[in-house]
Every structure is written in C-alpha cells, then in structure tokens.
Amino acid sequence: xxxxxxxxxxxxxxxxxxxxxxxxxxxxxxxxxxxxxxxxxxxxxxxxxxxxxxxxxxxxxxxxxxxxxxxxxxxxxxxxxxxxxxxxxxxxxxxxxxxxxxxxxxxxxxxxxxxxxxxxxxxxxxxxxxxxxxxxxxxxxxxxxxxxxxxxxxxxxxxxxxxxxxxxxxxxxxxxxxxxxxxxxxxxxxxxxxxxxxxxxxxxxxxxxxxxxxxxxxxxxxxxxxxxxxxxxxxxxxxxxxxxxxxxxxxxxxxxxxxxxxxxxxxxxxxxxxxxxxxxxxxxxxxxxxxxxxxxxxxxxxxxxxxxxxxxxxxxxxxxxxxxxxxxxxxxxxxxxxxxxxxxxxxxxxxxxxxxxxxxxxx
Amino acid sequence: xxxxxxxxxxxxxxxxxxxxxxxxxxxxxxxxxxxxxxxxxxxxxxxxxxxxxxxxxxxxxxxxxxxxxxxxxxxxxxxxxxxxxxxxxxxxxxxxxxxxxxxxxxxxxxxxxxxxxxxxxxxxxxxxxxxxxxxxxxxxxxxxxxxxxxxxxxxxxxxxxxxxxxxxxxxxxxxxxxxxxxxxxxxxxxxxxxxxxxxxxxxxxxxxxxxxxxxxxxxxxxxxxxxxxxxxxxxxxxxxxxxxxxxxxxxxxxxxxxxxxxxxxxxxxxxxxxxxxxxxxxxxxxxxxxxxxxxxxxxxxxxxxxxxxxxxxxxxxxxxxxxxxxxxxxxxxxxxxxxxxxxxxxxxxxxxxxxxxxxxxxx
Numbered sequence: 001x002x003x004x005x006x007x008x009x010x011x012x013x014x015x016x017x018x019x020x021x022x023x024x025x026x027x028x029x030x031x032x033x034x035x036x037x038x039x040x041x042x043x044x045x046x047x048x049x050x051x052x053x054x055x056x057x058x059x060x061x062x063x064x065x066x067x068x069x070x071x072x073x074x075x076x077x078x079x080x081x082x083x084x085x086x087x088x089x090x091x092x093x094x095x096x097x098x099x100x101x102x103x104x105x106x107x108x109x110x111x112x113x114x115x116x117x118x119x120x121x122x123x124x125x126x127x128x129x130x131x132x133x134x135x136x137x138x139x140x141x142x143x144x145x146x147x148x149x150x151x152x153x154x155x156x157x158x159x160x161x162x163x164x165x166x167x168x169x170x171x172x173x174x175x176x177x178x179x180x181x182x183x184x185x186x187x188x189x190x191x192x193x194x195x196x197x198x199x200x201x202x203x204x205x206x207x208x209x210x211x212x213x214x215x216x217x218x219x220x221x222x223x224x225x226x227x228x229x230x231x232x233x234x235x236x237x238x239x240x241x242x243x244x245x246x247x248x249x250x251x252x253x254x255x256x257x258x259x260x261x262x263x264x265x266x267x268x269x270x271x272x273x274x275x276x277x278x279x280x281x282x283x284x285x286x287x288x289x290x291x292x293x294x295x296x297x298x299x300x301x302x303x304x305x306x307x308x309x310x311x312x313x314x315x316x317x318x319x320x321x322x323x324x325x326x327x328x329x330x331x332x333x334x335x336x337x338x339x340x341x342x343x344x345x346x347x348x349x350x351x352x353x354x355x356x357x358x359x360x361x362x363x
Numbered sequence: 364x365x366x367x368x369x370x371x372x373x374x375x376x377x378x379x380x381x382x383x384x385x386x387x388x389x390x391x392x393x394x395x396x397x398x399x400x401x402x403x404x405x406x407x408x409x410x411x412x413x414x415x416x417x418x419x420x421x422x423x424x425x426x427x428x429x430x431x432x433x434x435x436x437x438x439x440x441x442x443x444x445x446x447x448x449x450x451x452x453x454x455x456x457x458x459x460x461x462x463x464x465x466x467x468x469x470x471x472x473x474x475x476x477x478x479x480x481x482x483x484x485x486x487x488x489x490x491x492x493x494x495x496x497x498x499x500x501x502x503x504x505x506x507x508x509x510x511x512x513x514x515x516x517x518x519x520x521x522x523x524x525x526x527x528x529x530x531x532x533x534x535x536x537x538x539x540x541x542x543x544x545x546x547x548x549x550x551x552x553x554x555x556x557x558x559x560x561x562x563x564x565x566x567x568x569x570x571x572x573x574x575x576x577x578x579x580x581x582x583x584x585x586x587x588x589x590x591x592x593x594x595x596x597x598x599x600x601x602x603x604x605x606x607x608x609x610x611x612x613x614x615x616x617x618x619x620x621x622x623x624x625x626x627x628x629x630x631x632x633x634x635x636x637x638x639x640x641x642x643x644x645x646x647x648x649x650x651x652x653x654x655x656x657x658x659x660x661x662x663x664x665x666x667x668x669x670x671x672x673x674x675x676x677x678x679x680x681x682x683x684x685x686x687x688x689x690x691x692x693x694x695x696x697x698x699x700x701x702x703x704x705x706x707x708x709x710x711x712x713x714x715x716x717x718x719x720x721x722x723x724x725x726x
Contacts, residue, residue, distance in 0.1 A: 145625065159559055162567045196522055196613040204525045204610060231617025235625040247567060248614055250559040251607075254594025255615040259622040262508065262598040263654075267630075270654040271647070280647040287640040291626075291633040 018109035020100035021051035023116025034324025036063040075099040085119035104310040110335035138307035157246035164245035166210035176241035177223040192229030194244035302327035381472035383463035384414035386479025397687025399426040413459040438462040448486035467673040473698035501670035520609035527608035529573035539604035540586040555592030557607035665690035
C-alpha cells in the first residue's frame with residue numbers, strides 16, 4: 001500500500017488500527033458500520049478487526065468502503081460488561097479484547113479501539129502493554145466540550161484508578177499536556193488541578209502538595225500551570241487540561257453527561273409542549289441541530305488510556321456507528337501524530353527532569 | 364400579628380426569617396429587592412434584616428411590600444468573600460453575618476439566610492448554633508433539577524467538609540432523607556450513595572463500608588437505600604437523595620452548573636447564527652423561556668446547612684433579586700415545616716437506633 005497524499009495533510013501515511021469488534025452493548029454490526037463510516041471519509045486508514053471470523057467477514061463483506069481494508073483475526077471469546085477485571089486478567093486469552101490489544105503489542109497496529117468493559121480493558125492493557133517507565137498509575141483522558149477556540153479541553157483521570165497521590169497527579173499533568181499538544185495542537189497547554197476552591201488554602205491537604213509539585217515542574221514540562229480550578233471551570237477557556245484523581249474525574253464526567261442529557265430532554269419537552277411550539281421547533285430546526293452537534297456526546301466519544309507502551313481508545317459501550325467512527329477518528333489522529341512514543345519520551349524525561357532533554361522536543 | 368389563613372395552606376402561620384443583608388457580590392440593595400419580591404407573594408413572612416442600619420432602612424423604606432414587615436438590626440461589620448473562615452470565627456462579632464446567625468440562636472427568627480462567604484458562614488454557624496447531638500460533620504444540601512415528578516433531587520454534602528467517613532455518610536443519608544421529607548414531601552425517600560460504578564465491588568474501599576452501614580440503617584431511618592449511584596444518576600428519577608463527601612459533591616455541583624451554563628451559551632449562539640435563526644428564535648421564544656425556567660440556577664438557589672441547632676440557608680454570592688427570593692422561599696418552607704426540630708429528633712433517634720422511636724414520627 002502507498003500513503004495517499006491530501007492537500008491539507010502533507011504528512012499523511014497509512015495508519016493501521018486494531019479493533020475489538022465485540023463487547024459493546026450493540027454488538028459487532030454497529031462497530032463494522034462505524035469502521036465503514038471512517039473508511040469512507042479517510043483513505044489512509046486500515047483495520048485489523050478481532051472477533052468471530054465468520055460473523056465479522058460476513059458483516060464486512062456488505063460494506064463496499066471496507067473492501068480490501070480490513071483483516072479479520074479470529075477470536076471466539078467475548079469479554080462481557082459484567083466480567084470482573086481480575087478474572088479477565090487471568091482468563092482473558094482467546095477473547096477479542098485480548099487479541100486486539102496484542103496487535104498493538106506486536107506492532108502490527110498503532111492504536112487499539114474497543115467498546116468493551118472499561119475495567120477489563122484497562123487491566124488487560126496494563127498486563128499486555130505494560131506501563132511506560134516513570135508512570136505509576138495509567139490514566140484515562142477524555143475530551144470535554146469547552147469554550148476554547150478548538151472546542152475541547154482534556155480531562156484526566158476519569159476512571160482508571162480511584163486514587164492518585166501527588167506524584168500520580170504530576171504524571172497526569174505531564175501526560176495530559178502531551179495529549180493536548182498532540183490531540184489539540186497546543187504548543188504550551190494550560191494545566192489546572194481540580195479542587196473545591198481556587199484559593200491555595202482550600203481543599204484536602206494532599207491537593208496542596210500536588211499543587212506545589214506540579215507548579216515546580218511546569219517549566220520543565222513545557223506547560224503553564226494555572227493552579228486550582230473548580231468544577232465550573234472544566235468547560236471554560238481558562239484552562240486546557242484538567243488534572244484530578246479517577247474517582248472525582250469519573251463522577252465529574254458522568255455528572256456533566258447527565259446534565260447535558262437532562263437539558264436535551266427538557267429542550268425536547270419545551271418544543272413539544274403545544275402545536276405552536278412544535279411549529280416553532282420546525283422553524284428552529286437548523287439552530288437546534290447546530291446546538292445538538294456541539295453537545296452530542298457521540299462526537300466526543302473516546303477515552304484514551306495514557307501511560308502504557310501503546311495507546312488504547314475506549315469507546316462508550318453504548319456507542320452507535322457515529323460514536324464508533326468518532327473513536328476511530330481520535331485513534332487515527334493520535335497514531336498519525338506519533339503520540340505514543342512522544343508521550344513516553346516526555347514522561348521518561350520528566351522522571352529524571354533534565355532541562356535540556358525536556359525543552360528540545362515538541363512532544 | 365395574627366397568622367393569615369390561605370385556602371391552600373391551612374397550617375399557615377407567620378414565619379420570621381433572619382437576613383444577612385451584606386456580603387453578597389451585588390450589595391444589600393439586591394437583597395432588599397429579593398425580600399420585597401418574597402413579601403409581595405407571601406403574606407405570612409417577616410424579616411429581621413442585619414447590616415448598617417441607616418443604609419438598610421433607606422433601602423427598605425422604598426419598598427411598599429416591606430412596609431411594617433422588617434426589623435433592622437444594626438451591624439457595621441461585613442464578612443468579605445476573601446476573609447478566611449478561621450479569622451471570621453475569632454473576630455466575626457459585630458458583623459451582619461454573626462448578628463444574623465445570632466437571631467436564630469436567640470429564637471427570634473426560625474431560619475437564617477445569607478449570600479456571604481460560605482466557609483465563614485459555616486464556621487460561624489457551627490460556633491454559634493453548635494452541632495446537634497449525634498452529628499459529627501454538618502453538611503450543605505442542595506436541590507438539583509431532576510426527572511422526578513416534583514422536579515428536584517437532594518444532594519449532600521456539597522462543600523461543608525472535604526472529607527467524610529462512613530459514619531458521616533450515614534448521617535448525611537439520615538439528614539438528606541429528612542430534608543427530602545420536609546422539603547419535597549416524600550414520605551419514604553430513596554437514598555443513593557455516589558460512586559464510580561453501581562456494582563458493589565467498585566470504588567474506594569471506604570465506599571463499601573458506607574454502603575453496608577447505610578443499608579443496615581435504612582429500615583430504621585424510614586428511607587429506601589438504592590445502593591451506589593453514578594454521576595449520571597444525580598438528575599435521574601432512580602433516586603431522591605444523593606449522598607457523598609463535600610469534596611466530590613462540590614465538584615459535581617459546580618460541574619453540573621458549568622455544563623448547564625455552557626449549553627445555555629451554545630443555545631444562544633445557535634439561535635444568533637444568522638438572520639433566519641434569529642427569526643426562528645423569536646418564534647421559539649415561548650419554548651425557550653419554558654426551558655430557561657427549568658434550568659435557571661436562580662430558581663434553585665439555596666444550599667441548606669444541616670446538622671446544626673438552627674437552619675441556615677446559603678444563597679449564591681452572585682444571586683440577583685430572583686435568586687435571593689428563591690432562597691427566602693426555601694427558608695420559609697423549611698421554617699414552616701418545623702424542619703430544624705424534626706431533623707434533630709431524627710438524628711438523635713438514629714444515634715441510638717431504638718426502632719420504636721424511629722418509626723413513630725414523620726420527621
């Protein structure tokens with residue numbers, strides 16, 4: 001295969017992604033639909049698809065856009081949403097999830113995408129890909145719709161681990177800044193630490209320790225530290241990267257999603273209240289669709305596992321084809337930017353903190 | 364004064380509220396405007412207003428609805444938003460905040476309302492009103508717009524304390540259930556414990572301990588325990604009361620507010636995109652106002668301090684007159700239901716847990 005050049009992306013090259021086709025709430029047909037959507041838009045993308053071979057080949061054969069661009073790897077086992085991570089770690093071999101991660105481990109694919117069980121995916125990823133030197137706890141980062149010009153902020157950890165000490169929070173700051181550089185094209189991201197007030201005396205004692213540690217490493221890490229930020233600042237333009245532990249981050253993420261979903265319901269009810277309001281809704285349709293596109297959770301689908309020798313994108317379990325395609329797009333962007341190796345270099349340098357090594361790269 | 368009877372509320376009686384007129388971001392005139400709004404709607408309400416006498420009397424004299432219904436207590440000092448709670452605890456005497464709390468302590472007023480510094484208000488309230496027997500950490504509870512028939516859920520703690528152990532979380536469950544009974548008229552509220560997953564093996568170890576303790580006390584506390592809930596469930600109809608520590612609760616609250624505010628901005632932008640969308644907005648105005656009313660944070664203004672010998676309502680510092688009036692309405696409802704003494708009785712009984720005492724009341 002030869003890399004297809006486009007006018008806007010002169011560095012275009014073929015990227016192969018490893019796809020776990022099983023384990024999502026809607027089954028493999030939705031995953032294959034999502035791959036077809038991505039393939040149609042992006043000529044530089046190839047897939048290794050993991051799951052029951054006969055079933056997958058049948059689904060893929062129906063999609064013209066996937067013709068010659070998918071390789072199927074047979075894996076009979078499926079990790080279910082109910083499976084405990086500890087069990088999957090011991091008995092996960094032979095599942096589509098294990099197989100999908102191993103394609104990244106073997107270097108056949110650059111990034112792995114799965115709609116499966118988050119805990120199991122993280123546990124298997126840690127066992128098979130291993131943590132990069134200098135990282136104690138890997139993290140899951142998400143893009144959060146924001147008032148910033150590019151429309152998104154990065155938040156991590158949103159659920160890899162329920163605890164984080166100040167060293168972990170510093171690593172999250174470094175990894176989050178690296179993600180923002182590669183995923184959002186920000187040369188010097190602004191990093192904030194999530195707390196219950198912006199004054200330095202507020203919050204838990206360990207927050208103060210993390211505050212000071214991150215502040216001391218900001219220059220070497222090539223990011224700006226804006227100090228403490230509050231929940232209301234997550235979607236703001238005061239900050240690009242929000243650092244927190246996985247317990248708080250997961251609750252904030254789901255609270256934000258729940259609030260957006262509640263408002264969507266209220267909006268629908270408001271416009272179906274009477275015949276008149278239904279007519280108004282028809283006239284307002286373009287505006288409402290414009291809004292919907294900006295707050296549609298399917299379009300920002302994909303939590304990225306950071307801190308491993310290989311990048312894994314976790315799609316929502318309930319993702320439809322649009323959601324799967326969004327996760328694939330994110331995986332493609334990260335693969336093409338060479339994110340995994342840049343992140344590893346960034347964290348490795350920070351672990352020893354030699355000024356020159358840190359300031360030389362753009363990773 | 365005699366209690367004014369209305370047709371819908373046969374138990375109507377005059378309620379006196381204590382108002383800290385100072386310390387809000389917009390100054391005392393907005394507070395007085397808010398009191399006038401409430402007085403106009405509610406003939407059973409009286410106020411003791413604390414702050415600089417001359418200034419307040421001038422503001423009050425301009426409002427016909429407040430004629431004969433306000434008593435002004437002179438207090439020259441003002442607690443600012445920047446003052447540290449520890450300093451206010453030592454040197455707060457003579458401030459309007461101190462004076463407002465003391466009117467509740469003296470039994471002259473039933474509930475105190477302040478737009479001032481939250482930390483200072485909690486610190487002064489704890490010193491002057493004291494914790495009720497059986498409560499280790501007081502909590503701040505808020506009403507959260509939800510899919511439930513009455514439109515709201517209760518969440519606590521949203522920021523009184525950054526930590527809570529399993530005993531504290533049990534007390535929050537009891538206090539939150541009591542608040543839901545008195546504030547939302549739910550005879551048997553459903554209580555959930557906020558966690559990062561609904562499975563019992565998920566989350567931090569202390570969450571499991573709190574889960575089991577609350578479950579064991581649900582029957583005696585006359586509430587239903589629905590177990591763990593996630594961030595997305597806060598506005599849901601699966602639960603009425605959401606229990607969490609003040610760190611997590613504060614971040615969830617502000618994340619929810621920030622998300623709602625972001626969507627309001629996006630909605631505005633979507634409808635001002637072009638001439639056509641502006642015309643559509645005019646036609647959709649009634650529907651949009653219907654939505655606005657449901658997600659307007661001013662209408663659910665008021666965090667309630669629970670666990671003290673006296674109830675204190677904290678209004679947003681940036682509240683306008685509509686917001687102040689909403690906080691006053693909440694304070695009036697709680698006063699009229701005899702909430703403070705019912706809550707104290709509930710927690711006192713739970714501390715020893717005699718089945719009969721707990722099942723006899725409706726508090």
